[in-house]
Amino acid sequence: MSSYDLIVIGTGPGGYVCAIKAAQLGLKTAVVEKRATLGGTCLNIGCIPSKALLHASEVFDHAGHQFAELGVDLETPKLNLPNMMKHKEAVIKSNVDGVAFLMKKNKIDTYTGTGSIAAAGKVTVTADDGSKQDLEAKNIVIATGSDVAGIPGVDVDIDEKVIVSSTGALELEKVPGKMVVVGGGVIGLELGSVWSRLGADVTVVEYLDTVLGGMDKDVSKQFKKIMEKQGVKFELGAKVTDVKKADSGGMVTFEPVKGGDAKSIGADIVLIATGRKPYTDNLGLKEAGVAMDDRGRVEIDDHFQTSVKGIYAIGDVVRGAMLAHKAEDEGVAVAEILSGQAGHVNYDVIPGVVYTQPEVASVGKTEEELKAAGIAYRAGKFPFSANGRARAMLAPDGFVKVLADKATDRVLGVHIIGLGAGEMIHEAAVLMEFGGSSEDLGRTCHAHPTMSEAVKEAAMATFAKPIHM
Numbered sequence: 001m002s003s004y005d006l007i008v009i010g011t012g013p014g015g016y017v018c019a020i021k022a023a024q025l026g027l028k029t030a031v032v033e034k035r036a037t038l039g040g041t042c043l044n045i046g047c048i049p050s051k052a053l054l055h056a057s058e059v060f061d062h063a064g065h066q067f068a069e070l071g072v073d074l075e076t077p078k079l080n081l082p083n084m085m086k087h088k089e090a091v092i093k094s095n096v097d098g099v100a101f102l103m104k105k106n107k108i109d110t111y112t113g114t115g116s117i118a119a120a121g122k123v124t125v126t127a128d129d130g131s132k133q134d135l136e137a138k139n140i141v142i143a144t145g146s147d148v149a150g151i152p153g154v155d156v157d158i159d160e161k162v163i164v165s166s167t168g169a170l171e172l173e174k175v176p177g178k179m180v181v182v183g184g185g186v187i188g189l190e191l192g193s194v195w196s197r198l199g200a201d202v203t204v205v206e207y208l209d210t211v212l213g214g215m216d217k218d219v220s221k222q223f224k225k226i227m228e229k230q231g232v233k234f235e236l237g238a239k240v241t242d243v244k245k246a247d248s249g250g251m252v253t254f255e256p257v258k259g260g261d262a263k264s265i266g267a268d269i270v271l272i273a274t275g276r277k278p279y280t281d282n283l284g285l286k287e288a289g290v291a292m293d294d295r296g297r298v299e300i301d302d303h304f305q306t307s308v309k310g311i312y313a314i315g316d317v318v319r320g321a322m323l324a325h326k327a328e329d330e331g332v333a334v335a336e337i338l339s340g341q342a343g344h345v346n347y348d349v350i351p352g353v354v355y356t357q358p359e360v361a362s363v364g365k366t367e368e369e370l371k372a373a374g375i376a377y378r379a380g381k382f383p384f385s386a387n388g389r390a391r392a393m394l395a396p397d398g399f400v401k402v403l404a405d406k407a408t409d410r411v412l413g414v415h416i417i418g419l420g421a422g423e424m425i426h427e428a429a430v431l432m433e434f435g436g437s438s439e440d441l442g443r444t445c446h447a448h449p450t451m452s453e454a455v456k457e458a459a460m461a462t463f464a465k466p467i468h469m
């Protein structure tokens with residue numbers, strides 16, 4: 001029987017990063033993956049394919065709407081959806097092949113099949129043909145990720161053709177005339193904006209009275225306005241009570257959360273984007289004695305260990321934000337802990353990005369969270385409409401908002417909506433990791449002309465006054 005220091009079950013960003021770090025630190029490591037390719041949800045059906053389509057649809061949209069203003073005349077651009085999908089497939093392939101290469105490079109054994117835990121130190125891999133292989137390990141890391149969640153209390157038959165999850169929405173064969181997106185969170189708005197840019201009439205139906213729930217309210221309000229300007233419609237405060245297939249397409253029925261008459265909208269495609277749930281099917285956790293919480297997540301302590309010694313868990317299958325980089329950082333931390341080092345994740349500084357156009361990015365506390373916690377703060381804001389580079393790039397929409405502790409000036413949160421927000425947020429993340437102040441940020445020389453100057457100006461607006469406003 002093959003024996004390892006560490007076996008990781010699942011090769012998403014949590015699992016494969018954990019395995020690489022463990023191998024780098026000298027642990028004899030294996031991974032088990034039930035999918036034919038490595039990389040998990042993120043590389044196969046999540047972050048990477050969605051960003052390939054977001055970028056391609058953005059270029060298409062710019063060609064149709066912005067090029068003329070920039071002095072580039074061309075015939076009305078025509079969509080070649082099969083080629084756009086080919087681009088997405090090529091991007092997926094190069095990424096999953098890259099992970100396979102990294103497994104070999106780091107001498108990590110890969111087992112294809114469903115992993116289950118017989119007991120601490122014992123993993124069985126069941127291949128598609130039913131054959132089984134038993135493995136041994138000093139430690140096991142569960143990194144089995146998450147799966148599409150349905151709508152609570154509503155029986156929805158996701159056929160991935162008419163009623164689709166994010167997976168089906170990444171593979172539509174033609175642009176729907178009308179699309180209803182159930183759920184105004186990150187995934188729904190990213191994929192809704194892809195198909196809206198390609199020509200679909202998109203309506204987002206959301207239970208809350210705001211989109212991007214959990215984001216800073218200033219940002220989500222502005223974001224909704226921008227999306228509306230781009231043609232996306234919203235039904236907020238709407239509780240979906242039924243989703244079914246109709247003669248052609250699907251039908252979504254909802255009623256106001258506050259009470260009132262129900263309404264139905266027909267669509268060619270209905271995208272269910274109401275969140276994801278931890279995935280632990282066929283893992284044998286109950287038999288192995290691994291405790292779960294009431295939301296189906298694997299329970300872990302502060303060092304990622306489950307209720308069973310020698311069995312750890314990371315990523316979407318445990319508490320915290322369902323984000324690839326959070327899973328990666330947990331993977332590194334657990335590998336370090338298993339190698340006798342002090343692995344740690346700072347959950348106060350995990351950036352979140354929405355890859356729409358413009359992007360939304362945030363790190364740390366929102367204004368609402370600070371108010372609820374009774375923390376006195378100062379807020380500084382700077383709009384991209386007053387930034388020279390943004391004007392040059394026809395990207396005046398959005399702003400940067402910095403929140404700093406009133407007494408110490410330590411930065412507690414930064415929220416950005418604007419072109420390239422997902423890149424700009426990292427200077428705030430580094431600043432916050434080092435416990436920096438808004439004055440530290442505002443007195444740091446920023447290259448001109450850059451969008452990032454708006455970050456500096458927002459920081460200046462927090463401890464003093466901005467220059468360009």
Ligand SMILES: Cc1cc2nc3c(=O)[nH]c(=O)nc-3n(C[C@H](O)[C@H](O)[C@H](O)COP(=O)(O)OP(=O)(O)OC[C@H]3O[C@@H](n4cnc5c(N)ncnc54)[C@H](O)[C@@H]3O)c2cc1C
Binds near residue numbers: 014042113145166325
């Ligand atoms: C459409 C979409 C877009 C997204 N975009 C972003 C984004 O832009 N940025 C971001 O940070 N996050 C994004 N996410 C979320 C991100 O994909 C997840 O947070 C991330 O993949 C979680 O990583 P993980 O390693 O925990 O699990 P996963 O990536 O889900 O990987 C788990 C792996 O385990 C395997 N597995 C499960 N059970 C077993 C078993 N018993 N035996 C063997 N293998 C098993 C699965 O096949 C899978 O490959 C997106 C998600 C979706 C759906």
